[in-house]
Amino acid sequence: MERSSERTRLRFAIVGAGMSGILSAIRLHEAGYDDFAIYEKADRLGGTWRENTYPGISCDVPSHLYSYSFEPNPEWTHRFAPGAEIQAYFEDVAARHGVTERIRFGAEIARCEFSGGRWQLATKDGRRDEVDVVIAATGVLHHPKYPDIEGLDRFEGALFHSARWDHAVQIEGRRVGIVGTGSSAVQIVSAIVDRVARLALFQRTAQWIMPQDNPCYSEAERAEFRRRPELLTELHADMAELFSAFSNGLVDMNSPQMKAIEDACLANLERSVLDPVLHEKLRPTYKAACKRLVMSPDFYQAIQKPNAEVVTEGIERVEAGGVRTRDGRLHELDVLVLATGFRVDRFLRPIEVIGRDRLRLEDVWKQRPSAYLSISIPGFPNLFMLNGPNGPVGNFSLIEVAELQLGYVLQLVELLRQGRCHAISPSEAATARLEAERTEAARHTIWGSGCRSWYLDDRGVPMSWPWPFERFRAEMAKPTLEAYELQ
Numbered sequence: 001m002e003r004s005s006e007r008t009r010l011r012f013a014i015v016g017a018g019m020s021g022i023l024s025a026i027r028l029h030e031a032g033y034d035d036f037a038i039y040e041k042a043d044r045l046g047g048t049w050r051e052n053t054y055p056g057i058s059c060d061v062p063s064h065l066y067s068y069s070f071e072p073n074p075e076w077t078h079r080f081a082p083g084a085e086i087q088a089y090f091e092d093v094a095a096r097h098g099v100t101e102r103i104r105f106g107a108e109i110a111r112c113e114f115s116g117g118r119w120q121l122a123t124k125d126g127r128r129d130e131v132d133v134v135i136a137a138t139g140v141l142h143h144p145k146y147p148d149i150e151g152l153d154r155f156e157g158a159l160f161h162s163a164r165w166d167h168a169v170q171i172e173g174r175r176v177g178i179v180g181t182g183s184s185a186v187q188i189v190s191a192i193v194d195r196v197a198r199l200a201l202f203q204r205t206a207q208w209i210m211p212q213d214n215p216c217y218s219e220a221e222r223a224e225f226r227r228r229p230e231l232l233t234e235l236h237a238d239m240a241e242l243f244s245a246f247s248n249g250l251v252d253m254n255s256p257q258m259k260a261i262e263d264a265c266l267a268n269l270e271r272s273v274l275d276p277v278l279h280e281k282l283r284p285t286y287k288a289a290c291k292r293l294v295m296s297p298d299f300y301q302a303i304q305k306p307n308a309e310v311v312t313e314g315i316e317r318v319e320a321g322g323v324r325t326r327d328g329r330l331h332e333l334d335v336l337v338l339a340t341g342f343r344v345d346r347f348l349r350p351i352e353v354i355g356r357d358r359l360r361l362e363d364v365w366k367q368r369p370s371a372y373l374s375i376s377i378p379g380f381p382n383l384f385m386l387n388g389p390n391g392p393v394g395n396f397s398l399i400e401v402a403e404l405q406l407g408y409v410l411q412l413v414e415l416l417r418q419g420r421c422h423a424i425s426p427s428e429a430a431t432a433r434l435e436a437e438r439t440e441a442a443r444h445t446i447w448g449s450g451c452r453s454w455y456l457d458d459r460g461v462p463m464s465w466p467w468p469f470e471r472f473r474a475e476m477a478k479p480t481l482e483a484y485e486l487q
């Protein structure tokens with residue numbers, strides 16, 4: 001078959017040089033595919049770890065778990081390493097695997113069109129490419145969400161989103177306001193409270209705070225890890241098992257694991273915040289882990305410092321001199337940080353993606369994004385997403401998720417390489433069936449237990465993997481080809 005021999009040399013485009021883009025390049029190379037380009041819109045790799053540099057940033061997945069399975073790192077300095085260390089890890093892995101030199105930096109893909117059996121790509125600055133397979137490694141928590149608060153443009157102090165921290169702005173001795181109480185805000189509060197003159201935390205909803213120490217690894221421990229790499233493998237496996245138990249609890253809102261988490265969070269609040277008024281302000285009225293669970297060893301201590309205040313009165317507007325709350329009070333500020341999260345429904349967008357028969361992704365995802373097993377979309381052949389819509393984004397280490405997904409994608413790509421087909425995409429029927437089942441199951445997860453969070457779609461249905469992690473692993477182990485259209 002003429003087509004099959006032609007296809008044995010497949011060309012790939014990897015979109016994004018963050019955690020999953022770097023992973024894709026390494027795995028493609030190992031699988032013998034060497035004709036690929038990595039497109040990265042920024043001038044540096046690292047994705048979320050490049051973009052989030054706010055004070056106090058770290059990952060809430062232990063670093064020995066938040067590492068590639070094939071690149072354990074004896075050098076992690078803490079159980080939850082700081083963001084800069086994680087960024088350095090990705091830069092180091094990418095350099096050692098020869099990935100960095102293959103990245104086209106400053107190349108933002110603006111358009112992908114499936115035409116003539118291949119994907120035609122165009123970057124914003126007019127560069128073009130033609131490939132057989134697109135791997136979209138475009139990230140999830142990526143596009144900052146700016147709040148719809150009146151007067152933000154009138155503020156005369158410094159104002160920025162937590163994911164766009166302006167390090168040129170002095171915070172020492174200044175009056176700083178933070179909008180939001182998610183993981184980002186909580187880390188920032190602990191990190192800066194002792195540096196600023198006054199800190200106002202504008203809280204719309206209280207958070208459950210899981211007390212979580214962050215011990216460092218001593219030089220002796222790290223030397224031992226270097227000497228005996230098998231210890232790192234064991235550590236990775238132990239942590240994965242712990243996380244598995246946690247993630248299996250998340251998918252049942254009444255599970256004993258969720259009850260234990262709530263008890264631990266409540267005990268943390270009770271023993272840490274003795275002032276009854278503040279206690280009531282900080283006590284959530286929904287189940288723990290309904291929103292993404294916030295981990296912190298010292299948030300309650302930080303927020304009780306004499307220069308800190310939790311403001312629960314709603315924000316009326318932002319004015320030149322600060323934030324005016326609904327009770328008429330003006331909170332005078334020099335710096336205002338918007339720790340208001342991300343637009344989590346973007347995925348590949350704003351790339352203009354046009355599939356078979358001129359099908360537009362923007363139209364297909366008009367209501368909300370969806371994909372078969374979070375990876376592929378009917379009508380968009382040979383396009384595979386890592387950490388796409390409705391995947392296990394809150395359940396586990398996203399690195400393990402991406403590794404499993406890529407293993408699955410490579411099995412599909414193998415069909416192209418063998419010439420068994422030249423285009424592969426999931427069927428409408430299989431996608432609709434799985435999505436109906438997922439939606440029903442998602443309502444019973446902890447995220448569906450009655451709170452507002454970024455896990456929920458426009459219908460209030462959690463946009464996540466609603467089953468135990470073992471099912472995800474099993475699905476990823478081998479594609480069910482009946483769910484696909486092979487052409």
Ligand code: NAP
Nearest residue numbers: 058059060147180181182183184185204205292339340341
């Ligand atoms: P987030 O969890 O989405 O929190 C956004 C916060 O902003 C919420 O408290 C929200 O209040 C508030 N907010 C949004 N719009 C508002 C408005 N108009 N007025 C007042 N308040 C408003 O965002 P995030 O903290 O950046 O975290 C996002 C995710 O990134 C996390 O869930 C986590 O998955 C990841 N992350 C992880 C770490 C870590 O590893 N430790 C650190 C940072 C981020 P409501 O609750 O009332 O909606």
